[in-house]
Amino acid sequence: MSTPSTRSPISLSTDTWAILLAAALGLIIRFSLLKSIAW
């Protein structure tokens, strides 16, 4: 019996997902969809 796969059909590394999320956040901020983020 084969081991169930933990990967989805479109398998991206954590690095790639991190870059994609950061790019999306960068675009949202760049085009002023979010003006400021509180800390």
Next chain:
Amino acid sequence: MATSTNLPDLRTEYPPHPPGRDPAEPSTLLGLLPGIGLLLVVGYAGKFVERFLNTWTKAHHITFPNIEYVLWAILFGILIANTVGVARIFRAGVATYDFWLKVGIILLGARFILGDVLKLGGISLLLVFIAFAFSLTFMTWLGRTFNLGPKLTTLLAVGSSVCGVSAIIATQGAIDADEEDSSTAIAAILALGALSLFTFPLIGHALHMSDHAYGIWAGLAVDNTAEATAAGALYSDAAGKFAVLAKTCRNALIGFVVLGYAILWVRKGLASRAAAKQLDNKAAFLWQKFPKFVLGFLVISLLATLGASSNPQLATLGFTKPQLLALGNLSRWAFLLTFAGVGLRTNLKDLFKQGARPFIVGALGEVAIAAITLLLVLGADHLYHL
């Protein structure tokens, strides 16, 4: 069910078992949410306690040192993980802390202009080379003295000098090390990383180190990226920023170190055919091992630099000051999730379960590396005013 498709496997380091063992359950977006929620609650609780203590001690005129939220978040995480435990429903989401760490590092690029990255990165790289040459020689000698196998010694040397767990996993494949060796090395590195969280800030304060110097020291001497970032942030926000920069330089070298070991093992005739075949295309090997998120960090830093340019055309390409502030704060939120994860995945029982000898070799090596990097950083601070 459609929800299980197209989602990342974000659990690269949780629980810290060696690769190949325990295939993890499939991750779904819904499956990740409870754990991410727990990270947020634990991290925010740390932030709340920091703010509460500051306000309360000031209102009552009590002199109390400012303890960064990082320490509270990690302590709350350790407390939960080692008392009630992290319930199964939260595990997949908690394991995303490594993903948030990378997001945080990429966005941290907004707080650096490229000139600083090149200057401090260059100095860090030079120090990494010196520390690496030292640690390799010293750990190899220690391993022989304590009768550890050559593969376990190699894994400990790589883990303590380059990049913690990821370096050990990458080297394991290249030198055909046993899973037992790699899990021992990983446990030793994680145990020592947890200890460094509490010892490094104390040493830094005792020596009155500047944020720059302390941050670079933490980035060079603490092994795992999450722990190095936390050790820096425990000192101050600025120190955390420099710790990440120095650690990122170390991470960028991982491919070269693993390639070097792989070539050495093939020359000694100790590598399997599969491991030797990986070396047919060295450029592809290097690219495969290169941490790609570093490129994201550099791009954001470039856009931050362009935004500050005196040339108006170039400046429009980059980020404005308020935008950089927003990105910097997003990076802080991503790190908040990471620090909560560091605490939640620290299993004290597991850390002390390993054999004594690898731990002693690792600990002696770490103390020596921490001391030598401290001297190097203090020397560089004197020469280059970090």
